[in-house]
Structure formats: structure tokens, C-alpha cells
Amino acid sequence: MSDGEMRPDLTSAAGVMTHLASGNERQRSAYRALKQSGLMELLAAYHPYPAGTVPIDIDVPGSDIDLLCEAEDLERFRAVVHQALGEMEGFQCTLVTRETGVSPYVVCSVSTGGWSVEIFAQSMPVRQQNAYRHMLVEWALLTHWGREGHKEIRRLKNKGMKTEPAFAYALGLNGDPYAELLNLADKSDEELADLVRSRPVTSEKSQPPL
Template sequence: MITTADVMAHLASGNERQQDAYYALQGSGLLQRLAAHQPYPAGTVPIDIDIPGSDLDLLCEAADLGAFEALVNRELSGMQGFQCKRGNGRAGQHPYMTCCVEVGNWPVEIFAQRVPVIRQNAYVHMLVEWELLQLWGAAGHHEIRKLKLKGWKTEPAFASVLGLQGNSYEEMLRIAAWNRDELRSWARLNTSFQFE
């Protein structure tokens, strides 16, 4: 799932909820309206750990948040649930903007930052989580969903089953920097549930 087209193809051929997300995104025209900002579907839906109430995430690159804000106000303000807010980012992070809309049965959160999508934390988190789920198989999907249904956020759920200490978001970024073999070898030794 490297490009937006790859993720959309994955959703189109996925389970019922993934296909519903695909049709919602296609029907809304969001990808076309945000095309200049390389919109990338991310989060729990593409990696099949979403639960009822999960939203669709779209990551965007916006060199100029003011211009991005003007675009979304022009293109999306008429959509149901529309709202936007800016944030300064945590220490060492870039300012960002989030916009929410509803398409079909899905709440959609659009996240824009000056950073290229492939360097945004949400993208990096999703890739390492996908790699871990490929290792864990159905048992991993079940375990993460179980924690999410108890109210856990995604990164803390992964950190918990891996026994990671400290800030789960930072720890997930840390292990994302490992190569595939290092990650898989380490995860085999540290995962708290049984998998094949």
C-alpha cells in the first residue's frame, strides 16, 4: 500500500467495510478535490482493524496551510459535518490542520501538514502496524480490535501487546525505523498473545 491508488485498490477488493469506505471516498469526490495535496487514505480501515464508529483518515501535504484552508473552505464547507481547526504540533512537530466531513456512513478526518505524507507520523505508524498485522495474522487483528473496543487508541493498543514502555506514539515510530527482519524477529519475542 504505497500509493493512494494502491490503497484504493486494496479497499475496493477488501472486506465489506473496506469496500463501503472505497465507494464513500469515490462518491464524495474528496480525492479529486484534494488532488493537489496528494490525499492518502490511512488509519485503521486500510489495515482492517477499524471498529464501529471508526473514521476514515486522509493525509495531505500542504506547504501553505493558509492556502489549504482556503481550498477546503471553498470545496468542502457545504459537506455534512464540516469543521476545521489548526494545531501547532507537539514539540518538534510541524503545524497542521484537521478538517472533518461526513461521506456516506463515514466520518472523514483530513489531516494536512507541510511534511510529505510518507514522512507524516500517521503514515509511518500505519505501515509498521500493517507489517505487524501481516506477521500476526487473524490473531493480531482480533487482539487489536479487542483493545480498541475497550476504548484504546490504535498506537497504545499496539504498544501494549508489544510491551513497549513510554510514549506509545514515539515508541511505534522508533520500531518503524527498523528493517523488516529486525521488526519481525523482535515482535516474535515480545508479542503478548499467541500467533502462528
């Protein structure tokens, strides 16, 4: 993204959908998959928010569409999703209650329009969920980096790195990359711009540690 372009507002589901609808070929394909499947409407009571790598244009072959949801009663959510989506191709749904350091969640998956869609729900507002906060800070960093940032993160992901570790590597951050990205999510846009200026990316970096 050039300095003269306005950054799309990805803080709401409506903003993300608008961005996807007018985006690149992959983003428009994801938009069609979500619209034609009716997933946004079927999950409307749970405030579905399209997240992940596709909206911020760092997806690679095999990337899926993520839908974050808020569900106070996770057991009820799983039952509702099973009833509404159970006949869709590739349907799977699991309630996870014991994972160290992570609040209980439900994760479901379906296939539609050539995409795998992962539905993730926790008993907290979407805006408080780590995946939401990660995506927005990653989007801010990419906006400040420009096209080279997108190229470098894709390069690292194609080498086998997960998204958050790829950002942490590009930024030279130490420690748990997921926690480090959450720390950056609390920074102002000006602070993120300063960080990016101090850590310019290049696609000629050495092989990342995998």
C-alpha cells in the same frame, strides 16, 4: 493474513485504494465513500493518502477514514478546503499552530457515505508524516502476527485504548507508545518479524491499563 498471501502494497494512495476496493465489507464501504464523494479528486493537488485503521483492518465502531495531505501553505489549504468542501455534511476545519512537539497542521472533517472523514495536512510530504509511518509499521506487524494480531488489537481498542497504545501494549513496549512505534518504523521487515516472533499475541491477555 496467511503466510501464502501476498501483502498488499500500502505505500501509495493508489495501492491503498486498490486494497480497499477488494477488501472486506467495511473497506469496500470506505472505498465507495471516497469515490462517490470525489474527495480524492478534490484534494488531488495535496496528494491525499487514505490512512488510519480501516485500510489495515483494525477499525472498530466509530472509526473514521483518515486522509493525509501535504500542503506547503496551511492557511491556503484551509481556505481551499473550505471553498471545496464547506457545503458537505459535518464540515469543520481548524488550523493548529501551537501544539507541543507537533508541527503545525490543519485538520478538517466531513461526513459522507455513512463515514466521518478526517482530513489532516502538514507542510511536509505525506511519507514523512507520523500517521503514515505509524500505519505502515502497524500493517507490517499485523501481517506477521496474522489474524490473532487483528483480533487482539481490536479487543484492546474496544476496551478504550487508542491504536498506538494498543500496539505498544501488545508488544510489551515501555515509554511513549507514539515514539516507540516511530522507532519501529525505522526497523527492517526482518527485524519486525523477529520482534513479532518474540511477542506472540493472544486475546486472553489481562485487562490493559487504561
